Amino acid sequence: MYGHQSTGLLPDDYPQFFSRGQGARLWDVDGNELLDFMCAYGPNLFGYGDAQIDRAYIDQLAIGDTLTGPTGLIVELAEQFTAMVRHADWAIFCKNGTDATSMALVTARAHTKKKTVILAKGAYHGAAPWCTPRPTGTTAEDKAHQVFCAYNDIASLDAAAAAAGDDLAAIFAAPMKHDAFVDQALPDPAYARRAREICDRTGALLVVDDVRGGLRLARDCSWSLVGVEPDLSTWGKCIANGHPLSALLGSDKARAAAASIYVTGSYWFQAAPMAAALVTLKRVRETDYLERIQGVGQRLRDGLAERATAAGFGLRQTGPVTMPLFLFDEDPDLRKGFFWSSEMLKRRVYVHPWHNMFMCAAMTLADIDQALEAAEASFAALKTQAGSLGPVDKLAFLAA
Amino acid sequence: MYGHQSTGLLPDDYPQFFSRGQGARLWDVDGNELLDFMCAYGPNLFGYGDAQIDRAYIDQLAIGDTLTGPTGLIVELAEQFTAMVRHADWAIFCKNGTDATSMALVTARAHTKKKTVILAKGAYHGAAPWCTPRPTGTTAEDKAHQVFCAYNDIASLDAAAAAAGDDLAAIFAAPMKHDAFVDQALPDPAYARRAREICDRTGALLVVDDVRGGLRLARDCSWSLVGVEPDLSTWGKCIANGHPLSALLGSDKARAAAASIYVTGSYWFQAAPMAAALVTLKRVRETDYLERIQGVGQRLRDGLAERATAAGFGLRQTGPVTMPLFLFDEDPDLRKGFFWSSEMLKRRVYVHPWHNMFMCAAMTLADIDQALEAAEASFAALKTQAGSLGPVDKLAFLAA
Structure with missing residues (x-):
């Protein structure tokens, strides 16, 4: 197994293969029913096998899916999506998140006729040669014209912009x-504003x-929460609740550049994932799903904090409650985390x-209580084992 | 509209949007029923909306599709596919054809620890920055370490290999x-053999x-027809009859390198397209679909040749009868082709x-007679208009 779903860096008892998914639950190939807090690494927003969303997919499949051109659904979806995402005036649909981030890069370079892009060190923007976290098989040129800053560090962002000089095409965030492997952090509004200011000053695009x-x-671009509108935003994973669809959204400023590049894929105009996305986005707009996942997330965070403290462990729960990460204090090689x-x-x-x-949104308060x-x-x-845990061989690289 | 399905370079009356597909037929959004010789640019191999293939997709969707890991279908499909493709010992599944070709490039560089790749000038291998046919928004570095030859021209292939020196990672074919825009050509067996020889001599991988x-x-890698086995082959479009799936297949020689690279995508482990692919490949193995599409293709070629000649036109029908291209003689700017x-x-x-x-395979002899x-x-x-046709504005670039 390859890629993010390989269990190569998970505890040895983690299952590599699954047989079924329903709601918030998975079954591994040995038939064990699991309450799943990974949600397919994001795509599962409304529950595995959501009846209404999958029905929309199946109904469209019977009419037409991968054809010699798109259906009208591509127009309808672009209209619905851009109405929901305030900065956006147009949309390009694709398959992988990496398709969307790569198009953002190319669009920014086409728009500015410049090359340099600022990225935050350690940030994941996909698995193409320009952004893959493991450079095996890539070349130095694949990562040319990249300057790095530290996320939320305004001084490092300024330094990166200075290093880019008059060649800045984009800031990715x-x-x-x-x-x-490290604690998450919400965006510092001042950092987000500085990124916007640098782009406004230089003509670069903010992604x-x-x-x-x-x-x-949010029900909008996530940086709407800190009051900053980008020029481009990239979407994927849960926008069709697990059906294969990603998107690049952009403002009018970037429209001509986006129209000038050549990007495509054999399945990018599939109609069935778009039908599923229309139902997904409607539910995003019209229901309290976000408040509900915040509610279960908060209950999980509070309950874990209480139980960790009671057991005498420092457990750092970082990021928003809807996307939590747990790391133990005094656990640099994750041996406690692996055991737990x-x-x-x-x-x-x-x-x-x-x-x-x-x-x-398929998780219930009862699920959280089970967790x-x-x-x-x-x-x-x-607690009974913490003193005698040895290092985890497969994580030896963390110590290096 | 963007990408290969944009009608920007098609006659003005070509529809941009479709409403339905069934078998060999499409309906445009105005309700016109069309006999479709594009087949979604390839994905439609057994007919749009094939009942058995779509049923496999839908049944798997009800069980589990995009989950926190793959299902056993990924193993079953890899086994079936590699059993069918002689050179292949392993498979990686992905979404876009470009995913597969990009992985082939990275795998070859990881395997050889060299960088240079030989490509045929004008060949299409996808729409990522390293291979997109329109360089807008890309950089010179995106196409670094590329040397070009002319397809089927052994001397130019030798020259490209000489230019690569001791840095050859791969030959793409x-x-x-x-x-x-130009006549197609079947592979010259001597050209294919020379590509194999160069790779064997240098340690580069043949893709x-x-x-x-x-x-x-063929029911195997296409170069099996000329007796040449590559080290890597890339697949997509029709392997799940239009459901989103592509693949990189490789020989044992390249296994360690393929396992060493980091590539992934949110939907790469979707189970439903794999279920559809299993039915598609079974039908490939067990039916005479190939002989049937060759039969309808030959009937179309013969019938068109006869009618073109009778009307006094030279019509060049090139490539295999299953993938025809029609170009008129004495039509450098395609004005005749557009009109026809x-x-x-x-x-x-x-x-x-x-x-x-x-x-x-959904095309019938009656369909061909209609065509x-x-x-x-x-x-x-x-014939009545040929003398008075003006140039096609949108194709002015062809004259340049």
Whole structure:
């Protein structure tokens, strides 16, 4: 197995293969029913196998899906999506999140006729050669014209802009710091405003990469929460509740540049995922799903904090409650996190020891109580073992 | 509209949006029923809305699709696919054809620890910055370490290999010359063998990009027809009959390198397209679909040749009969081709004036007869107008 769903860097008892998903639950191939806090690494926003969304997909499939051209749904979806995302005046639909971030890069370079892009060190923007976190098989040229800053560090952003000189094409920003292996951080509004100011001053485009965070922070671009509008935003994962669709949205300023580039894919104009996205976005607009996932997320955070403290552990729960990450204090090589996560899995709760998790609208308060009960027992098990845990071989690179 | 399905470079009367597809037919948004020789630019191999293939998709969707990990179907599909493609010992599944070709590039560089890749000038291998046919918004570095040859020209291939020196990572080859705007050409076996020899001599990997041609030339990698086995082959479009799936297949030689790179996507492990692919590949193995599409393709070619000649036109029909391209003699700016294609469209037959077309197994001999009847009338209409046709404004770039 390859990619983000490989269990290569998870505890040995984590299942690599699953047989079924329904609502907030997964079944592994051995038939174990798991309460799933990964939500397919984001796509599951309204529950696996949501009847209404999947019905829209199936109904459209019977009419037409991958054809010799798009259906009218592409227009309808672009209209609905741009009406919802304040900065956006147009949309390009694609398949991978990486398609959207790569198009944002190319669009910014076409718009500015400049090359340099500022990225936050450690931020994930996809797995193409220009952005993949593991450079094996890529070349130095694949990552040419990139300057790095530290997320939320205004001085480092200014320094990066200075380094870019008069060649700045774009500033990329995750909606929050959601890097793997380290604490998450919400965006500092002053940092977001400075990114906007630098772009306004230089003519560069501001890109918010909402592929992972989109629709779990806001019903608009996630940086709407800090009052900053980008020129481009990238979307994916949950916009069709797991059906394959991603998107680049942009403001009028960038329209001509976006229209000038050549990007495409054999399935980009599939109608069925667009039908599913229309239902998904309607539910985003018209229901309290966001407040509900915030509610279950808060209950989980509060309950875990209480139980960790009671057991004598420092547990850092970072990021928004809808996308939590758990790291233990005094656990630089994650041996405690690995042990505790395995204990949770034994109790049929699937948590991730070093990647942010995702809440979904199919989770109930009873689900959270189940998770908290498992957590209490897992903290107790950790307490008996914490002093004797050895390092985790597969995480030896963390110490290096 | 953007990408390969934009009608920007098609006759003005070509519809941009469709409402429905069934079998070999499409309906545009105005309700016109069209016999479709584009087959979604390839994905439609067994007919739009194939009941059995779509049923497999829908049934799997009800069980689980985009989950926190793959299902066992990824293993089953890898086994079935590699059993069918002789050179292949492993498979990575992805979404876009471009995902597969980009992974092939990165895998070859990881395997050889070299950088230079030989490509045929004018060949299409996707729309990422390293390969997009329109460089707007890309940088010189995106296309670094590329050397070009002419397809089927052994001397130019030797020269490209000499230019690569001791840095050759890969030779990319389309299964045939299927560039836009020019005559197609089947592979010269001696050219294919020379590519293999150069790779064997230098340690570079030979990549056959079967995204477009796969399963319409052979039930194996397309270069099996000329007796040459690549190290890597890329697949997409029709392998799940229009459901979103592509693949990189490779030989054991390249396994360690493929396992060492980091590539992934949010929907790459979707189970439903894999279920559809299993049915598609089974039908490929067990039915005479290939002989049938060759049969309808040959009937179309013979009938068109006869009618073109009778009307006094030289019509070059190139490439395999399953993927034909039509270009008129003495028509450098395609004004005849545009006029004739529009006449075909008026008669409800959708042909493309400068891109190869695709036959599908849902086409019947009666469909071909309908197309030939339309063609005869379209040749007659062209005959009355050929002398007075003006240049096509949107194709002015061809003259340049």
